[in-house]
Amino acid sequence: MELVRKRNKAAETEAVGAFWRWWSVAGAGLITAAVMTGVYGDLPEMIGAMVMAIHPELRWETGPGARSRHRLCVSGGGDPRLRVLAERWRRAAPPPTETWEFAAARQAQPVVLTGTLEGLGEEVDLGLARIAMDWDDRSALAELTVFHPAFKGMGTNDCRQAGRLLVDWMLGEDDVQRWVGAINVARTDPRDSQPAAVVPEFFQAVATRNPAPRWTMREAKTSSGHRVIVCALRPLRWVDHPLLDLHTAVRISYRRTGSDGLPDDGLPDGEALMGLLHLEKDLESALGPRGTVVASETSNGLRVLHYYSDSEDQNGRDSLDRFARTRNDVEVVHTYDPGWGRVRKFIQAG
Incomplete structure (x- = not known):
């Protein structure tokens, strides 16, 4: 597994470099002319x-920029593994110009909702x-159901692709x-659906209510009766840290309360x-800015710290x-672990 990862990394890095060399020599001029004339x-x-060549599942598109006239986007379609590669591609890009800026994920384009998908x-x-929304406060995630009259005459995969793009x-x-958390499609209009164009307002309010993550603590018990503390x-x-794709479990043994003659609940005594x-x-x-801890579990004489760092930054891994x-x-x-699957149950719970 590790050898395959290293071999792919070398090929990906070379492909990213080749793309930006082409862009600097000829690509920027060619695509600018194509966008201006419509002749591609x-x-x-x-x-x-x-x-x-960077990865066969990456896709690209152009659109209007936020600060430049045009934007070139390479997208992994929501796949965490591909989002890492797209981000590395973006960070290797030259500085943006008046004409072009670059993105590693599709940007919001509400104006597209007035157009046609072919x-x-x-x-x-x-x-x-139209879209129906089911918001879950506990996970701070929504389940969306997308309806369109055209779905009645389309295959399931095409409906899903259209819903995801929308x-x-x-x-x-x-x-x-x-x-x-989930995107569903429906061939009949769900109850409580709304026009797609008004839905972004809801998520703008969500972002305002959730400005930054905060440390929380939960307690449970194991089947043997030991307490479990999760922070x-x-x-x-x-997605707010797309390059931190290496999970490191730091496992620390400690002296439990029972070693002082007190009832043993599996947690550390005061000195520990x-x-x-x-x-x-x-x-x-030791790790410094090269990574971050996102969660910890403490139970039965063991604390596990969950760190994430950049898998391509050997210094971060070596410091641990x-x-x-x-x-x-x-x-x-x-x-x-791109996508942070190993800690999802901790960091998404409310």
Whole structure:
């Protein structure tokens, strides 16, 4: 697994470099002329081949920019693995100009909702789309059901593709990751649906109510009766840290309360708790800005700290390994985890 990852990394890095070399020498001029004249020739196939050389599932598109006249976007379609690659592509880009800016995810384009989506078997007038929303305060995520009259004559996969594109254009791909837990499609108009064009206002209010994650604590018990304390930043989204794709579980053994003659609930005694706090500060200093801790679990003589760092930054991983080698009570386990699946149950719960 690790050898495959390294080999792919080298190919991805070379493909990203090749794209931006082409862009600097000829690409920017060619695509600018194509956008201005509407004459693209074989340029879409050329760009598509270079983007697919980074990864065959990446896609690209152009659109109006926020600060520049045009935007070039490479998108992974919401896949965390591909979002990492798109972000690396974006960060390798030259500085934006008056003509071009760059994005690693589809940006919100509400104006598209007045247009037409073609190429899926049926012409889809996006202005007729309606969306029903089911918001869950506990997870801070919404389940969306997209309806369009054209869906009645379309296959299931085409309906899903149209629904996903509509929501991406409505909210922007990253906000879909932040606030949408599921996207469904329906061939009959669901109850309580609204015109798609008014839905972004709801999510703007959601973002205002959830300005930043905060540390929260929960307690439970194991089947053997030991207490479990979980601390986590909530709600926390991997998409706000797209390059932190390496999960490191730092496992720390500690002395339990029962070793003092007190009832043993599996948690650290007073001295051990102070030792854990000092150790965590030392860990934070060792890692520095190269990563972040997002959650911890404490139970039955073991505290597990969940860190994320950049898998391509060997110094971050090595700093945690070096720290563990200096302590008999610490071990670390690294896992490639774009999308933060290993901590989702902690950071999304309300």
